[in-house]
Amino acid sequence: MSSVPAPARRLESAVSICLLAILILVAAGVLLKQADVDMSRFGMDPVAAGVVEAKPAPLTAQGEISLTALLPQGFKKLSESEFYDPENLYEKINGKAPLYTESGFQSLLTERFASTQDESLWMELFIYDMANLRNAFSVYSRQRRADVEILPDTQFAYRTGNGLYFVHGKYYIELVGSSESPELSVPMSQTAEQIRTELAIDKDEHIVELTFFPQEGLVAGGNRLYLASAFGFKDLTNIFTAGYKLRDWTITAFIGRRLDANDARKMAESYHRFLIENGGAAKPTTDESFKDWQGRVVDFYGTTEIVFAVGPFVAGIHEADDRQAAEQLAAVLAGKLAESAKAIRQ
């Protein structure tokens, strides 16, 4: 049948068999190896899984900041600087890592400084690179402690008994002291000031949504940003909240900017549906002016939820104890957003 000479055919067959045997061995090796994977060694690798981007170089390597320059007067390095990326952040902050990695975390640089006079007085500096201002504000705002001293000279900054916390552009920064000693608070302020001077940021970045909240009754420094799953509803993303003290009531208002008016309307509808499906009861609005905004009022296990859409904004009130106060604030918020929506259109 074939015109190839017999010796050549035998050689071809032998070569083919050898190649096939090698392929079979390779396949067997792959099968054996994958059945023997050791999760304790390889575990989860978010970079390989494509969940996060490959790690950037540390800030120091990028030449963006010199940690030595941050040493406050009378302090020395207590330990070597440490660098973490999304893959190993858990090695530093364990169960708190998801708060950061789910908010755009890029890297963390830490360093400890101790007093040259008393080594028991030390502080640890954490510089979280969160990729942009909004992400940095999100992790800052969600961890913000109650009853703190707001620092007036920086937009997002506060101090507690033993620490100083602030946002600097795309960076969220913590200075955590080993004690509440006043001997630490001054050096902390020096280091914070040095960071603000030394660490370059994009000064054109702003969070415009925060200006849309009405000022009357607003609790200073009480804003939060939920990048995902606000109020337990997974589709409610990029939601800013603000705390209000109105008469004796504490009320939370929220705003989220959507793609356009249609998208905002759909989001308001789906959030309303989520509330009803989870046990909420729709209530008629009692505030006449609020009717203009087609706001939906829901009694949610004794608290009042309000949701509406104005232009590209979905907004409302969350977990208010008093319905009347909630509707009044919602009406003011809707009016403010209408002005903002008009300004955006222009």
Add this chain to the structure above:
Amino acid sequence: MTEANGKKIGRRDLLARIGQAGATIAGCGLASYLLYDPTGPEARSETKDLATLPDFSVPRKAGQTISIVRGQDRIKTVDKAIELLGGIERFVKPGDVVAIKPNVAFASPPILGATANPQLVAEVVRLCYSGGKAKKVIVTDNPINDPTSCFTLSGVGKAASEAGADVVLPKPHLFQRTTLADGKLIRNWPIFFGPFEKADKLIGIAPVKHHHRAGASMSMKNWYGLLGGRRNIFHQDINTIIAELSMMVKPTLVILDGTEVMMTNGPTGGSVSDLRRANTLIASTDCVAADSYGCTLLGLAASDLAYLAQAEKAGAGTTDYESLKPAMATIS
């Protein structure tokens, strides 16, 4: 059609070759289909040389399973809590080697409450020696951060050493693989086994903390420090791993410190503002019961923490701590 050498290929030969090529392609496709594993590889399955943690528990005594003592001074409250359970002599016998596993997960100062309180650890060491006549007390943990920094900066290393304990830091040779019978996650996984291998008793000491992922970190979560390897993978199923740890570790006693409770930003905290004084200390031979009471200090109910129900279902203890008739006391 002609071959490269110019010779003609007949129709039959061509059809035969097409058939062979088709059969090869179909065979490869079939083999790929049969070999395709949509679930991915599982952990190693060999079972040789696996370590098993000893059972350190002591026989139960009615009314002496859990004690809850209120007071500001940890040394007084822990003394009283152990006394209410029958005294340290019930747990530590003369000549015993006692392993104490405090939560020293982080290189953070004691005032943050992210780690076990150093004075509390020292007092338990002292009790083991003085009341229990222990031969040796080991204080050990496999921290999240650098171990030396953790034991130094938390103050636990110095306090434990001064009280006479041997502080053991994790080293590679101290890890061995284990598999938890009926476990889903702890399968052929390295655990920090060395310090416990020859111990007679095991005491856990943990602070009550909020935990961003698990809801709360208390005595059961404290055993997370026994895991080696890339244990962060377990954060994907945090409730199951905590429940499995409570099945794997059968301690002699756990001490849950709710003197100052980390209410927010756990498990690391970072500010004294995260803490609330609850002035409560719990001692128990039942981790599940201890944590079921401990979570109330965080404003949670046992039903809010899925791992408690899972551990109870697995037989690790009871969430109905009241049924154990806790021994209560207040220290002024």
